[in-house]
Amino acid sequence: xxxxxxxxxxxxxxxxxKNETISDEKVQQIIQSAQAASTSSFLQAYSIIGVTDQLKKxxxxxxxxxxxxxxxxxxxxxxxxxxxxxxxxSVMQNKEISAATESTEGFMLAxxxxxxxxxxxxxxxxxxxxxICYIGGIRNHLNEVSSILETPEKVLPLxxxxxxxxxxxxxxxxxxxxxxxxxENEYQNDKNQTKKKLLHYDDEIxxxxxxxxxTKKEITWTGQVSxxxxxxxxLYLNDFVKQKGFLK
Amino acid sequence: xxxxxxxxxxxxxxxxxKNETISDEKVQQIIQSAQAASTSSFLQAYSIIGVTDQLKKxxxxxxxxxxxxxxxxxxxxxxxxxxxxxxxxSVMQNKEISAATESTEGFMLAxxxxxxxxxxxxxxxxxxxxxICYIGGIRNHLNEVSSILETPEKVLPLxxxxxxxxxxxxxxxxxxxxxxxxxENEYQNDKNQTKKKLLHYDDEIxxxxxxxxxTKKEITWTGQVSxxxxxxxxLYLNDFVKQKGFLK
Numbered sequence: 001x002x003x004x005x006x007x008x009x010x011x012x013x014x015x016x017x018k019n020e021t022i023s024d025e026k027v028q029q030i031i032q033s034a035q036a037a038s039t040s041s042f043l044q045a046y047s048i049i050g051v052t053d054q055l056k057k058x059x060x061x062x063x064x065x066x067x068x069x070x071x072x073x074x075x076x077x078x079x080x081x082x083x084x085x086x087x088x089x090s091v092m093q094n095k096e097i098s099a100a101t102e103s104t105e106g107f108m109l110a111x112x113x114x115x116x117x118x119x120x121x122x123x124x125x126x127x128x129x130x131x132i133c134y135i136g137g138i139r140n141h142l143n144e145v146s147s148i149l150e151t152p153e154k155v156l157p158l159x160x161x162x163x164x165x166x167x168x169x170x171x172x173x174x175x176x177x178x179x180x181x182x183x184e185n186e187y188q189n190d191k192n193q194t195k196k197k198l199l200h201y202d203d204e205i206x207x208x209x210x211x212x213x214x215t216k217k218e219i220t221w222t223g224q225v226s227x228x229x230x231x232x233x234x235l236y237l238n239d240f241v242k243q244k245g246f247l248k
Numbered sequence: 249x250x251x252x253x254x255x256x257x258x259x260x261x262x263x264x265x266k267n268e269t270i271s272d273e274k275v276q277q278i279i280q281s282a283q284a285a286s287t288s289s290f291l292q293a294y295s296i297i298g299v300t301d302q303l304k305k306x307x308x309x310x311x312x313x314x315x316x317x318x319x320x321x322x323x324x325x326x327x328x329x330x331x332x333x334x335x336x337x338s339v340m341q342n343k344e345i346s347a348a349t350e351s352t353e354g355f356m357l358a359x360x361x362x363x364x365x366x367x368x369x370x371x372x373x374x375x376x377x378x379x380i381c382y383i384g385g386i387r388n389h390l391n392e393v394s395s396i397l398e399t400p401e402k403v404l405p406l407x408x409x410x411x412x413x414x415x416x417x418x419x420x421x422x423x424x425x426x427x428x429x430x431x432e433n434e435y436q437n438d439k440n441q442t443k444k445k446l447l448h449y450d451d452e453i454x455x456x457x458x459x460x461x462x463t464k465k466e467i468t469w470t471g472q473v474s475x476x477x478x479x480x481x482x483l484y485l486n487d488f489v490k491q492k493g494f495l496k
Contacts, residue, residue, distance in 0.1 A: 001277070004252040004375035008281045008368050029249070031430050033256045035423040037367060038382045041476050042469075044424050049431045056433060080435075085428060086477060088442050089470035097477035104489055105387060105482040108359060112406065115363030116370075116382075119285060120256050123371055127252035134286045134364075139353060150434035159360065175283040176292050180333060182279050183297045185304060186398035187328075194336050221290070222337035228289050229334060229345035234353040241352055247495070 007127045012172045014131025015069045017164030022074040026128055030075075030163070033124035034117040045106075046114035047082040048121075049149050049157075050075065056148050063144050064137030064160070074130065074164030078138065078145075079118045081110035081246065084154040101154060102248035107241070114158050125163050135160035139234050146244070154245040171212045174204050176221075198222055255375045260420045262379025263317045265412030270322040274376055278323075278411070281372035282365040293354075294362035295330040296369075297397050297405070298323065304396050311392050312385030312408065322378065322412030326386065326393075327366045329358035329494065332402040349402065350496035355489070362406050373411050383408030387482050394492070402493040419460045422452050424469075446470055 001009075027050070034048060051057050052075070060078075061070035070076065083101040090097040100106050122132045138145045138160045145157055175181075179188075180197050188194075202220035209217045241247050249257075275298070282296060299305050300323070308326075309318035318324065331349040338345040348354050370380045386393045386408045393405055423429070427436075428445050436442075450468035457465045489495050 002375050003250075004255050005277055005281055005372050007252050008372055009284050011284050011286070013286060028426075029253055031426060033253055035426070035429060036257050036259050038259070038261060038370070038380075040382070040384045041473070042421060043473050043476065044429065047429055047431060047435065049433070049435060051433055053433045084435075084437070085424075085442065085446075086473055088439060089446055090474040090477060092443060092446065092470050093474040095474035095478045097474060099480040099483075100477040103480065103483060104485040104495070106477075108387070108406065108485070109384065111356060111359050112363045115360045116367045119364045119367035120371070122286070122364075123368070124253050124256055127250050132286075134288070136288045136357065139356070148434075150437070152435060152437050155435055158356065173290060176333075178276075178279060178283070181283060181292065181295055183295060185297070185299060185301045186396075187295065187297060187332075187400060187403055189332070189398070189400050191336065194333060195340060198333075198337055198340065222340050225289070225291050225334055226338040226341040226343035226345060228291065229338060229348040229354075230343045232347040232351065235347075235351060237352040237356070247352070 008123060011126060012170050013133040014166045014169065015133055016167040017069060017073045017131065018167050020074060020165045022130065022163065027075055029128065030121045030124045034121040037116040037120045039113050040109045043086060043109065043113065045082055045086060045110040046117055047080045047155060049078040049080065051078060059148055060138060060145060063141040064135055065140055067135065067137055069133060069162050070135055070160065073162040077121065077161040077163065078149060078157050079114045079159055079161065080151060081114050081156040081158055083110060083245065084152055087154055102245060104247060107246045111158060118161060122161065130163050131166035133162045135162060139237065142237065142240055156241060156244045156246055170214055174208055177201055256371060259374060260418050261381040262414045262417065263381055264415040265317060265321045265379065266415050268322060268413045270378065270411065275323055277376065278369045278372045282369040285364040285368040287361050288357045291334060291357065291361065293330055293334060293358040294365055295328045295403060297326040297328065299326060307396055308386060308393060308408070311389040312383055313388055315383065315385055317381060317410050318383055318408065321410040325369065325409040325411065326397060326405050327362045327407055327409065328399060329362050329404040329406055331358060331493065332400055335402055350493060352495060355494045359406060366409060370409065378411050379414035381410045383410060387485065390485065390488055404489060404492045404494055418462055422456055425449055
């Protein structure tokens with residue numbers, strides 16, 4: 001196994017960072033890595049906001065569900081879908097592009113562009129000995145987060161990423177069995193098979209939570225994820241995303 | 249610069265592959281790497297379909313805009329947003345999760361989950377000496393692609409990825425200047441500054457296309473991207489995505 005795959009497979013989210021800043025050189029390497037990702041039709045339909053102002057970080061941490069590591073880390077990134085810059089480009093060229101940027105296709109494209117860039121940033125950071133944690137919690141209150149980051153229409157913050165020197169590592173959570181996630185040639189849709197595999201995975205996750213070092217609990221995977229999804233969260237996003245010029 | 253960042257920065261899309269299959273071991277490493285990515289609330293809301301049936305690959309290549317490298321490669325992956333497996337989990341737990349999976353939040357979550365996994369797969373593949381190319385073109389005719397892959401409701405193919413041993417490498421396309429993509433603390437929205445930087449980037453891209461080895465052309469970045477976005481593509485997706493159980 002090569003060093004890069006080792007880094008990738010060694011991933012776990014880090015939620016406790018040392019009080020140590022990251023050098024500008026490392027931040028630059030992370031951003032450059034993000035920009036090296038593939039981008040649909042060369043559009044580069046995303047922006048990255050680096051939040052270094054501690055007051056802003058504190059506010060975002062509160063909005064994201066009082067997660068301390070959003071405020072206390074080496075660097076905090078927010079990845080955004082961005083058609084604003086492309087709109088400026090189209091004004092320069094006298095073209096009208098709203099129909100494309102407001103479409104479902106446009107939204108998918110920009111969100112995927114941003115996520116590919118973010119994952120490059122994550123791997124680059126981890127290869128430098130840093131830890132990372134994605135922060136979907138910024139979507140709890142995207143209106144307020146947008147105000148703090150002064151993102152205009154056609155720019156939509158999607159998620160944050162806390163980066164820093166790990167203070168402690170959690171154990172890795174076992175992923176779904178390979179043959180539930182990977183399908184050959186056609187989607188495997190045999191309910192009984194799926195159920196059997198999920199029950200087996202439930203046992204594995206129950207065991208993991210019971211015996212891991214930090215915050216032990218007693219829950220299966222199907223128990224956990226169905227409880228999570230039963231609570232319908234962030235329904236305001238349907239309107240907010242439109243208001244920002246996407247998915248109209 | 250470490251080996252992993254070197255791999256990331258060395259990325260360019262590969263559109264011509266040797267007629268050589270990829271070993272099962274490598275395919276497994278790629279899938280395992282994909283699964284190691286962060287996933288929102290541990291949901292793992294995506295699936296990966298490996299298309300090995302040449303007839304299916306040929307059909308998908310035709311649907312994706314007759315791109316030969318979709319049919320001729322070492323391996324072809326399709327990454328899907330997937331709430332189907334989570335629905336099975338919720339049935340097992342007697343929970344009702346439709347409101348969550350049909351929401352804008354659910355769609356964002358699943359699409360981002362899939363993209364993070366895909367970029368891990370891309371970097372893993374490149375670290376193994378393979379080349380990759382994302383195939384957004386499958387969204388040209390997602391209904392037909394879904395039929396070929398037999399993806400049920402609540403599973404939405406998002407993009408493909410052709411992987412293989414590179415037959416030829418293209419040059420790297422220069423990315424947008426760092427200070428147009430990266431913003432500190434708040435989104436930089438000075439139109440004059442943006443225009444100035446875009447004009448400078450236009451010169452760089454014009455020069456790149458004029459002097460690169462393959463398929464020279466004479467176009468600027470703003471010219472290219474505004475022409476791309478002026479053509480509103482894939483408008484059917486607004487309905488199709490709903491029909492598949494997302495973004496309702």
